[in-house]
Amino acid sequence: MATATGIHHRTYRSELRLRHTKAEYFRLALMLVLLLAAPYVLDKYWLGIANVILISVIGAVGLNILVGFTGQISLGQGGFLAVGAFTSVIISDRAGVPVPISIAIAVLMTAAVGAFFGLPALRLKGLYLAIATLASQEIIMFVVRRWEWLTEGKGYLEVERLHVGGFQVERQMFEVQWYWILLALATLAVVVARNLFRTTLGRSFMAVRDQDIAAEAIGVNITRAKVTAFAVSSGFVGLAGALTAHYTETVTWERFTLDVSVLYLAMIIVGGLGSIAGAVYGAIFMGLLPALLTELVDVLGSSLPSLSDQLPALRNAVFGIAIIVFLLVEPRGLDRIWTRMKDYVRFWPFRY
Amino acid sequence: MNTFISLTIYGLSDGALLALAALGFVLIYKATRVINFAQGEFLLVGAYMFYTGFVVMRLPLIFAAVFGVLVAIVLGVVVERFILRPLIGEHAISVIMVTIGLSSVLKALVQIFYGTSVREQPPILPTGSIQVAGATVPVNRLIVIGIAVIVLFAFSAFFQRSRHGVAMRAVADDQQAALTMGISVKRIFSLAWVLAAVSALIAGVLLADLSAVEQGIAAFGLMVFPVVILGGLDSVPGTVVGGLVIGMLKQYVSGYADPGLAEVIPYIVLVAILVVRPYGIFGETRIERV
Numbered sequence: 260m261a262t263a264t265g266i267h268h269r270t271y272r273s274e275l276r277l278r279h280t281k282a283e284y285f286r287l288a289l290m291l292v293l294l295l296a297a298p299y300v301l302d303k304y305w306l307g308i309a310n311v312i313l314i315s316v317i318g319a320v321g322l323n324i325l326v327g328f329t330g331q332i333s334l335g336q337g338g339f340l341a342v343g344a345f346t347s348v349i350i351s352d353r354a355g356v357p358v359p360i361s362i363a364i365a366v367l368m369t370a371a372v373g374a375f376f377g378l379p380a381l382r383l384k385g386l387y388l389a390i391a392t393l394a395s396q397e398i399i400m401f402v403v404r405r406w407e408w409l410t411e412g413k414g415y416l417e418v419e420r421l422h423v424g425g426f427q428v429e430r431q432m433f434e435v436q437w438y439w440i441l442l443a444l445a446t447l448a449v450v451v452a453r454n455l456f457r458t459t460l461g462r463s464f465m466a467v468r469d470q471d472i473a474a475e476a477i478g479v480n481i482t483r484a485k486v487t488a489f490a491v492s493s494g495f496v497g498l499a500g501a502l503t504a505h506y507t508e509t510v511t512w513e514r515f516t517l518d519v520s521v522l523y524l525a526m527i528i529v530g531g532l533g534s535i536a537g538a539v540y541g542a543i544f545m546g547l548l549p550a551l552l553t554e555l556v557d558v559l560g561s562s563l564p565s566l567s568d569q570l571p572a573l574r575n576a577v578f579g580i581a582i583i584v585f586l587l588v589e590p591r592g593l594d595r596i597w598t599r600m601k602d603y604v605r606f607w608p609f610r611y
Numbered sequence: 612m613n614t615f616i617s618l619t620i621y622g623l624s625d626g627a628l629l630a631l632a633a634l635g636f637v638l639i640y641k642a643t644r645v646i647n648f649a650q651g652e653f654l655l656v657g658a659y660m661f662y663t664g665f666v667v668m669r670l671p672l673i674f675a676a677v678f679g680v681l682v683a684i685v686l687g688v689v690v691e692r693f694i695l696r697p698l699i700g701e702h703a704i705s706v707i708m709v710t711i712g713l714s715s716v717l718k719a720l721v722q723i724f725y726g727t728s729v730r731e732q733p734p735i736l737p738t739g740s741i742q743v744a745g746a747t748v749p750v751n752r753l754i755v756i757g758i759a760v761i762v763l764f765a766f767s768a769f770f771q772r773s774r775h776g777v778a779m780r781a782v783a784d785d786q787q788a789a790l791t792m793g794i795s796v797k798r799i800f801s802l803a804w805v806l807a808a809v810s811a812l813i814a815g816v817l818l819a820d821l822s823a824v825e826q827g828i829a830a831f832g833l834m835v836f837p838v839v840i841l842g843g844l845d846s847v848p849g850t851v852v853g854g855l856v857i858g859m860l861k862q863y864v865s866g867y868a869d870p871g872l873a874e875v876i877p878y879i880v881l882v883a884i885l886v887v888r889p890y891g892i893f894g895e896t897r898i899e900r901v
Contacts, residue, residue, distance in 0.1 A: 332704050379885055385703040386646045386844070390836050391885050394878040397833075401875035517833075521711055528708050572722035579715030586709045587697050 277453065294442060298435045305550075306434040312546035313441035314502050317448045319526040319538040321495025324452060326524070327533035328461070329488040330468030331380050335392040336523040338376075338399030339493045341515035343369040343500025345409055348418050348510055358423055358505060365501040366494045372399075373493020380485045396517055403512045416510040437506055444502065448495055453535045455491070464488050468533075525578065529585045531594030540593040548581065549574050616746035618866040619859060624752040624821070626858025627759030631814035632831065633838040633850035634766060635807030641783040641845045642803035645695055645706050649714035650811060651832015652721075657683055657812030658819035658828050659721050662732050672735060676816075683812040687805035696800065718829055730824040735816070755817050762813055763851060766806070770847065775802060783845065837877035840884050843894020852892060 268274040278284055298306060318340065325331050347365035351358045376395040380388055403409060410416050421428045421437075428436050455461040463484045466474035475481050504510045522545060530541020552574055560567050589596055636650045647653075660682040664675030694713060698706055736751035770776035781789040782799040790796055818828055838857050842849025857877050865873035884891060 326704060332707065379882070383885060383889060386707070387840075387885065387889055389646065389703070389707055390840060391882060393833075393836060394881045394885075397875055397878040398882070401871075401878075405871055521715075524704075524708060524711070528704070532702075532704065569723055572719045574719075575715050576719035576723070579712040579717075579719060582712030583694060583709055583716070586701075586705050586712070587694070590701060590705055 275457065298438050303434050306438055308546060308550050310434060310437050310441050310506060312543055313438070313445040314499050314506065315523070315526065315542040315546055316445045316539050317502065318496050318499035318523055319530065319542040320448050320452045320535055321492045321499065322523050323527045323530075323532065323535065323538040324455070324464070324495065325488055325492035327527055327531075327537070328456065328468060329464040329485065329492075331377070331485065331488060332385065332389040333392045333489075333492075334389055334517065334520045334524070335376060335396040335399070336496060337515040337517060337519035338396040339369050339373055339496040340500035340503065340519065341399060341403050341512065342372045342493075343497030344504035344510045344515070345403065345416070346497070347501035348416050348504045349409070351505075352416075352419050358421060362498065362501045362505075366497045369497025369500065370490040370494035373496070374486050374490040377486050377489025377493075380489065381482055393517070396520055400512055400516065403515070410510075414511065416504075418504055418508045418510060420508065421505050441502065441506070444498065448498065449535060449539065452495070452538075456535075460484075460487065460491075465533075522578075525582050527592075528582060528590075529592055531592030534592070534594040536597075537592050537594035540597070544581075544593060545578075548577060552577055613746040614866060616744050617748055618862045620743065620746075620748045620752055620756075622859030622862035623855060624755045624759075624858070625862065626855035627756045628814050628818050628821075628831075628854075629834055629838050629858050630851045630854030631759050631762060631810050631817075633835045633842070633854055634763065634847065635810040635814075636835050636839055637842075637845060637847055637850050638779075638803045638810075639807045640839070641847075642779055643691075643695065643800050646703075646710065647807065648707060648710040649690075649717060649832075650807070650835050651829040652714040652717035653683075653686070653808050653811035654815035654818060654832055655721055655826070655829040656686060656717055657808070657815035658824055659725055659730075661812070661816045662730055662819070662824045665735070666730070666732055679812050679816065680809055683808035684805050687808035688801050690808075691801045691804035695804070696797070714829070714832075718826070722826065727826055732819065732824050735820050751821060755821065758813070758817060762810065766810070767847060775799075779803065834877060837881040839891070840881050840889075841891055843891030845895055846891065846893035849891055849893035 266279050273279075278287065297309060301309060318336065322333065322336055325333050343365045346368040347358070347361045350356050350364050351361035354361075356364075376392065376399075379391040383391055404414075421440075456465065463474065463479045466477070466479050467481055467484045467488070471481055474484070500515075503514065507514075526541035526545045527538050528541070529544050530539065531537025553570065556566050556570055556573070566573075585592060632650060632654055635653065636647055639645050639647045657679060661675055661679040664670045664678035665672065668675075668678070670678060690713065694709055695706070698709055734751070736754045738749070738751060740747045740749045741753075742748075770780055778789070778794045779799055779802060781792065781794055782796055786796055789799075815828055818831060819825075822828075834857065838850060838853040840853075841856060842851070842853030857880070860876060860880065861873045864876045
């Protein structure tokens with residue numbers, strides 16, 4: 260329980276709780292209020308950005324399970340997103356299966372593909388694994404581009420507007436309705452991931468990351484841990500991919516290139532490796548960055564008209580600078596900055 | 612048969628450029644254990660700097676080359692000193708990501724200053740073609756092979772003979788031992804990045820001369836990975852063998868089978884090598900397996 264002198268636990272059960280202090284419950288409540296109020300406050304444009312961020316929260320949480328918690332580098336995120344997207348759309352639109360079921364199948368499918376491409380991880384670590392996943396990304400993209408059956412030779416897939424049973428997403432309410440769906444799924448993903456690391460499986464992931472030899476010695480089956488880490492992580496990514504497809508209503512391979520893999524890695528680096536909250540912060544940061552930059556350029560555009568032509572390049576530059584600055588200044592990311600801010604307030608006026 | 616010979620020449624010249632690009636990559640990896648995802652952008656920056664000297668500033672060829680080299684040296688030193696050195700000892704993910712961030716910044720800078728359109732640059736190598744065993748082969752492709760051979764020989768002579776080259780090998784072998792022998796590891800790290808930037812400049816300029824001065828040059832950098840995995844991440848001779856094998860393989864697949872397949876075949880080779888022999892043909896067998 261929380262007292263004036265710190266947090267003291269008298270039972271194991273209380274120690275295992277995710278939230279220990281009243282302040283933490285208060286912040287949770289505040290966040291819930293903000294999230295629930297968002298569709299009534301934000302206009303369509305910003306709600307659209309919020310929706311994209313919610314999808315990337317799911318993907319970033321998935322990637323962080325693999326990179327941050329298991330220590331396996333993956334540059335194959337884009338490929339796994341593509342697997343999720345294509346699987347779900349083909350099963351729902353072409354085979355006529357209801358979307359929730361097709362998404363579930365897409366999740367399982369991506370998990371299986373992820374586990375398969377995770378097999379090199381049994382032999383490779385660090386740099387070599389990064390290169391192996393880079394190759395898997397390129398190979399998946401090649402298959403997606405060249406396998407004509409996937410897109411019926413058009414190079415892209417049109418996706419039917421989301422409908423489940425009698426419910427159909429309306430054109431007028433598109434962003435709002437999707438916001439509720441995505442908010443529910445993103446919350447679910449965060450809760451599942453957060454709790455995963457309180458289970459034996461999740462703990463074994465972290466053991467493999469921290470010291471694989473020691474993990475083996477205390478009886479963790481490293482082979483199984485690594486492959487399941489790839490599968491679990493890819494499952495989340497598959498969900499994100501399937502949602503991207505149904506939300507944007509088109510699937511093209513261009514949405515799943517190496518740049519996307521890099522973007523997701525940037526999210527978890529900026530947010531904080533090995534932290535579920537960090538993945539969320541990172542997704543928000545990387546989602547807002549281009550939008551805010553566009554706003555800024557619009558404001559400055561009156562005095563510097565040439566600036567708007569440079570917008571794509573500026574985005575790349577800011578993206579790269581953000582990664583570099585975070586790695587140099589605070590490698591543990593936004594999550595750590597937030598923790599330090601909280602500590603500062605809590606200990607004030609003392610420094611520690 | 613004619614097709615075979617011209618494909619071989621094209622493959623060899625592509626391979627020579629790949630070897631040059633991979634050389635810088637291997638130098639950095641060998642000396643500092645950093646995987647440089649910005650190698651392609653080093654080529655890009657090199658090509659554009661030469662273009663700036665040659666076309667924009669209208670310098671004679673030789674001064675344009677000197678200008679390019681100077682910029683490459685500055686780039687190498689700055690990147691090592693301000694971006695990589697603070698990250699020494701950090702996790703592999705951080706080091707990889709910082710070079711990815713760097714690649715994004717470099718690409719963006721080129722785009723901001725030069726735009727995305729293809730730039731016209733007068734050919735620096737003689738154009739025209741000659742008959743080789745019945746096949747028509749562009750002269751510039753042959754010269755590219757020649758230049759690459761000279762540069763690679765120059766680099767290996769540097770490693771074998773010069774003080775700095777020997778010091779670099781010492782650092783690559785054992786940093787602590789090198790430090791105790793009075794070698795400045797910091798200077799060697801800088802040197803590795805400078806040499807990488809210079810070899811990338813040469814590759815970039817030659818590549819631009821064969822194709823065009825454009826953003827696509829950076830994409831060539833990704834092909835470095837299959838090359839170095841095949842040859843061995845820390846092997847200089849490996850870059851030559853890897854470069855030539857990948858270069859010719861791509862041309863043969865493109866010529867005899869399918870140009871689309873040629874884009875992905877290096878990665879399939881890469882995965883196969885990783886599964887069978889992860890340290891490549893000449894690489895040091897120090898990979899851990901758990």
